[in-house]
Ligand code: ADP
């Protein structure tokens with residue numbers, strides 16, 4: 001491997017100032033950049049807005065040769081190339097939007113070495129024609145952006161990403177850097193394995209967004225929309241924000257409803273013409289106090305720093321999605337709100353979507369687990385931030401003081417004994433079963449499966465008889481949300497103990513169970529007629 005001289009990081013600082021106009025590197029940027037400049041592989045986990053782009057842009061400029069950036073998002077590629085070109089960097093993108101003539105011209109430029117940074121879609125990169133072209137020229141690095149797309153467990157699986165392992169085989173001397181904003185432990189391991197990054201140095205920035213206040217509530221009898229209005233009226237009377245809805249129809253209705261209340265509220269979804277959508281984007285950026293009501297199609301690549309709130313009128317699909325979407329609030333570091341209200345109907349809807357989706361059974365199982373983890377977070381009686389960060393593999397010792405549960409602790413009951421029973425059932429049955437089975441064991445149901453495994457002979461068999469099934473479900477969800485239990489890697493729905501389970505089993509730590517408010521249940525029945 002080509003190693004840069006010690007001046008590498010000095011050069012990087014000059015480029016930071018001269019090309020990008022910034023004085024200092026942020027948290028891990030300098031180390032990541034130094035690693036790649038030195039010719040080593042890197043895995044960078046940084047939250048959205050953390051400054052991942054510079055981690056490959058600067059080494060591309062400092063190292064000799066072309067920096068190749070794999071990105072799954074065409075719109076993002078175009079934005080980045082535009083910004084780089086304005087900064088005087090020779091950048092271009094290669095994807096399906098180019099016509100044949102443009103492509104040939106670009107290839108000629110690449111062949112002549114007249115380019116610093118090339119953004120390319122994975123499909124295009126993997127074509128023989130492209131790989132052969134790259135084999136003929138000097139390469140500074142490969143950057144694999146949105147690396148979680150390689151993971152089936154990740155929320156954005158792209159099969160082409162799995163083939164990127166050929167880069168390690170065909171270009172062994174070119175350093176590779178994989179970047180992502182969403183990677184829990186298992187996604188991280190999948191990235192490393194699938195992309196052959198076993199030797200890569202890992203950089204993990206904190207995912208904490210301390211200025212974002214998390215609030216999650218049941219839509220309850222008031223309904224999510226009415227609750228939303230109360231929230232906006234009292235806390236964000238003049239602020240810009242984003243409201244996420246599940247369907248286009250509810251986007252349209254909610255935008256109209258907020259407009260009636262006197263706010264500038266614009267609908268945004270994939271069904272609108274491109275022209276209309278870019279108009280919405282422009283107004284959101286330029287005018288103050290605009291609320292965009294959107295499906296999740298809105299957000300990728302949005303870089304408006306002063307979004308003061310992100311509200312969800314429905315459950316997002318997963319904790320990753322929730323984190324990603326709420327992460328668009330408060331990028332300027334000032335106080336911002338992440339607000340979510342959900343109803344039982346959302347749950348039913350999301351479960352139906354999973355059941356009816358095209359994916360394999362294993363895929364569906366993963367989606368179900370993710371949804372369960374999200375519900376766990378919603379039902380959690382303790383600090384939301386601790387649980388959110390635990391999901392991303394980050395331990396935080398103290399409650400945050402800046403989430404709804406920290407500020408207004410919900411009604412809870414000491415569930416330590418329940419938790420111990422549940423965790424023991426997981427342990428005694430060999431960490432090979434899902435919640436449904438474990439609940440059968442706890443309730444002492446000697447059905448065929450239980451009997452076949454001989455689990456009706458275990459000391460835990462029937463120890464949970466005095467508690468109802470719904471409570472047990474809640475206990476398992478909450479233990480999963482709090483990180484004492486985790487799903488298995490293969491998506492079979494098995495629950496496994498984590499290190500965090502030990503203090504509870506030993507009685508060194510208490511476990512609080514949230515008492516669900518009664519009101520929601522009656523309302524949900526009426527709503528789902
Ligand atoms: P990510 O890709 O991690 O979401 P970006 O690379 O888009 O984040 O960076 C987010 C914002 O932070 C951009 O506006 C970028 O210009 C800015 N930024 C990145 N690094 C620095 C830095 N060292 N100093 C100041 N601003 C930075």
Ligand code: ZN
Pocket residue numbers: 382383384385386399400401402403404405406
């Ligand atoms: Zn908290």
